[in-house]
Amino acid sequence: MAEPLLEVRNLSVTFHTARGPVEAVRNVSWQVAPGEVLAILGESGSGKSVSASAVMDLIDCPPGEITSGEIIYRGRDLLKLSADERREINGKRIAMIFQDPLSHLNPVYTVGWQIEEALTTHGTPKDKARVETISLLDKVGIPNPEASARKYPHQFSGGQRQRLMIAMALALRPDVLIADEPTTALDVTVQAQILALLEQLQHETGMALLIITHDLGVVAEIADRVVVMNAGEIVEQGTAAEVYANPQHPYTKRLIGAAPGKGAIHDDPPTTEPILLLQNVCKKYGEFEALKGCSFELCEGETLAIVGESGSGKSTTARVLLRLEEPTSGRAMYHGRDLFALTPRELFEMRRDIQMVFQDPTQSLNPRMTVYQIISEAWAIHPEILPKARWRERVAELLGQVGLKPEHAHRYPHQFSGGQRQRIAIARALALEPRVIVCDEAVSALDVQVQAQVIELLDKLKDEFGLSYIFIAHDLPVVRDFADRVIVMQKGQIVEQGPVRDIFENPRETYTRNLLAASLDPDPEVQARRRAERLSKEVA
Template sequence: MTSQTRRGTRVPWGLVVPLGLVLLVAVLGPLLAPHAPDESVSFPFAPSAPGHPLGTDYLGADVLSRLLHGGRTLVLVALAVLVVTYALATAAGMLAAHRGGWVDHTVMRTADVLMGLPAIVLLTVIVTGVGRGTGGAAVAITVVLLPDIVRVVRTATAGALARDYVEVAVARGEPGRSVLVREVLPNLGPVLAADLGVRFVAAVYAVATASFLGLGVQPPTADWALMIFENRGGLALQPLAVLAPVAALVVLLSLSSALADRLAVDRSPRRPPRRARVARPVSDDPRPVSAAEVVDLRVAAAATGRVVVDGVDLAVRPGEVLGLVGASGSGKTTIALALLGHLRPGLVHVGGVTRVAGHDLGARSGRALRLLRARHAAYVAQDPRTALPSHLRVRAQLAEVLRARGVARGEVDGLSRAALRRANLPDDDAFLDRRPHQMSGGQLQRLALAIALTHRPAVVVLDEPTSALDADNADRLLAEFVELCRVSGAAAVLVSHDLPALATAADRLAVVDGGRVVETGPAARVLTAPTHPATRQLVVAEDAPVRREPPEGAPDLLVVSGVTVRRRGVGVVLDRASLRAPAGGGVCLVGPSGCGKTTLLRVVAGLMAPAEGGVLLDGVPLAPLVAGRDAEQLRRVQLVPQNPYDSLNPRHTVRRIVARPLEQFGLCADDEAVTGEVVGLLRRVGLTERHADSLPAALSGGERQRVAIARALAADPDVLLCDEVTSALDRAVAASVVDLLSELREERGLTLLVVTHDPAVVRRVGGEVHEMVDGRPVPRPRPAMA
């Protein structure tokens, strides 16, 4: 039996209720016991009788009374051990991930040593040193459980520290402790909650083991494990004296383990009631006309029942490239993922049929569904930084996919290099030995494509595959990808807001608006003669640049002088790079992926120290890293990251996100002033007061990017560093965001340093244009205005 929570997850009451009763009886049992635990009520090992229904133990004490007394210490010690262990492990794991270097090495090697020792030996040694009893056992069990939890916390913290919202906080000058407590710790909650159930079982087992071995609770105290040890000699005479505590332990551990497994595995939302609508029947003929299709697809939000996708019919044929376009939040990504039989958390399938390579995905689940996807489908996520395993080298990531397809070991290397070449990536050993953090965003996107195409799938779903690429690389990559689809017969579903790219890459376009497909047809026809208002709006946004002239004769506010940056394994990224940005002006930094644009922005933000050269703000040298800059310098330079889906802390409300710079820099007198300023900033970026209490998950990509801009503006900066701020947005939303930045530049005198590969952004921002050539920004003429 389960019920649905507000967020749509299932609560397994069939396990929660009995486990709760067992824990309640264990803690409150002494109040229910008919006798004192050490009271002799009959001769030793007496059988069941009215005064002692479970008989007596080796001392003649009532087994039922000792059973009711024996669970409290076990449960309370286990819980206390968990509280202390998680507190210590969280502090150690977060510190190790944050500080790195010798701190990380010391913490992790200590954990390795403790994990390398047999738990029973470690338990015995520590209790011998500390002393027998409950306290000694608790200390020993804490040490036994600690290293594994430290590793979990350290890994989760390292992942959180790599997020854009943490980088923004660091660039803003947040101290390390504040970054860990405000930005990282809230995001450890789901990880630790999933881990807690397993650790509780381990703690109960360890406490019971210590008592059974005589290292924990000491006689004559009642304890379930100690009762087993004490009465084992009379098992043949009075088996209940042993079997009763065994049963209590088995029930407690079984229910706890089952609940932990259910919460860890079954996190799918419950399906809301179906509407009175019958899906059209589809045969399961394994010889498909379409490589993938959805028929009458309907998807809803689990928590509210709001329809997200409503009655969509869509198919893609072998060798065909189908482009899905639409405004942010229109449902295009949901439809694309549904073609693979997958939905994002919080969404549920309420109707319709999904077929891939002729197989009905609705008839499969678990391992069968995973095998079907592995054999026939591939997916390329929008943000490869979070989609690719950070600990695996390129060689291992490619080999993993090929081995899963049964490719012979001797062929793996050759096929891996061929996949890299198809994606316009190096295929030498040096690149194969790189990890994701050693590559640019464009290289990561191309690597994700290479991995997806290694096994020649029947259908590939690509979610904004060119968002991190410059125009030349995007066109080249898509052309090669389309050719590969033609040759192999693979179907492709291309989710994108890049209309020029879709015009050349896609055979057909499907325009999505409000969860429905409102227009379909050949790409050329849809883009040149759109019939639906939603399509016309996208086309107009693409073709309507706005002229923004920079101010004349303004003094240089930001100066980058002779900056050189080298990276291990990569070499020189920036080579004596220099540029100037006037007060109130705009400077666009363009160039191919991996040319050093973002690196230059990170140097200006103080997130990366150059080997040579430096940055001046208003003629005053800035310290290479944020730690050396004063509060006023930190306030004056603010960063807006590339990915709106990663730049906002998912555990914080919009109000808290925007308010933090106001609090950090003391820009408001009291909480009331902070609230008023937050609302004003949201309105300034085109949002409303109702957005203030929303979590980022409830916002579209465009809304998230506006929140990120509002957060940057909250510091009242002089310089705004914008890193590909429109790459994840559709054209209409991207145009509105760029227009907003240009308006802010004119109204507030902001200096914009914009990294982009999108010519439309360059036209709309105006100002100077610098192209990265051989690690240096070189002035270029601006694109012609419309």
């Protein structure tokens, strides 16, 4: 192996929080060589980003403090350099891109200005920087580089913004590029493009690439070596293929075991009557058509997944169905009645039957209400369900059903982890004894292991209570494991629907095929095969 270019040795960082010092990482060591791709893999709170922040001098002190360790770059310990010397290296020798490029680009300056600044900060003359900026924009695949340079970040799409970040980071041809969750908020097809761009640029420049991610698929797609972190410590490292095929540490084994997309496909969709029938549903926002005539049905006891990229209209479908927003036209037949034509009184009663679980339980649960209040509020609104005397008992029962404890009833949402909060949200939905639950990206924000647990819970509850789910997701492997039937949406229209096995193994439409091809498999071997196919297609 080549000489390491950047090496972190025995790094420990402590954060001083209101509740006292927390050791975010302990004795972390890794290294990356020129031309190599190293991935740091970990779940939220594992401390996977901390060492990269330390490399970039982005840890605020206080509250963060590097208590021990060295960061060796080209033979010098970065931690012993002055702030000015660190700034010389930042952006010029070691550059970084982040998750969520929209908030990481300054909203009030043109993107051209921001890329030029990366150059001029390190001494490039202004006129030269301008020319260089245009060619960089061209290189990362931004159309109309000259005109685009004069635009502002909000005028680009999510994928383009990440391209802009990459252009900015690569302006001075750094030796090391650190990418912190670079594709996490992006659609799968865009994710594939960004990863391909990073790889291509790395081949051209020979830089070292450090990718921080929670996604085994990203590791499988791009990484040579992987460092697995848990609770602030490195538990395992090795080549990506080695670690996946033969994990040593129990944590890694659990992580790989929880990766979705490997379970049994549901082959026995319930052969029941449809309970919900959507006909030609349209939704316009001004001129923009979010839904262009969608029709589908949901059978009793079925899990129907709606997949699609951002802007495909999948969430709009859910919101319209629940009458959180009014449809422009169409019908939604439920037990012989049109949900869209109900009077307010009828709608109020109907709301009991169709409940929703949202993506982010931190936002969808009222932070000032206890779990007991959150769940029992349903019965205050619909008193016919349960007499007040039985509320306490029933809350405890519901909490038990979602895998929480009765004593949790008197805590507040912030006292729970993300996965527990989503369980509370599910218990809240169940309190109304609904027939249908709409899960809008209900597991997207969760770590894979928690995701697997929540999916398992949903599956169990379905059988227990005879529920039907509409499961909206962008994550195809999760859908593959969980759904009975799949609807694929694009630009407000349904492009394909069918049983889950047909969609995943025998997709008819090009769009579905592209979507599946772009989704990442946690197995590096599978990913290598897909890449070979992709490349051969590109050549042909």
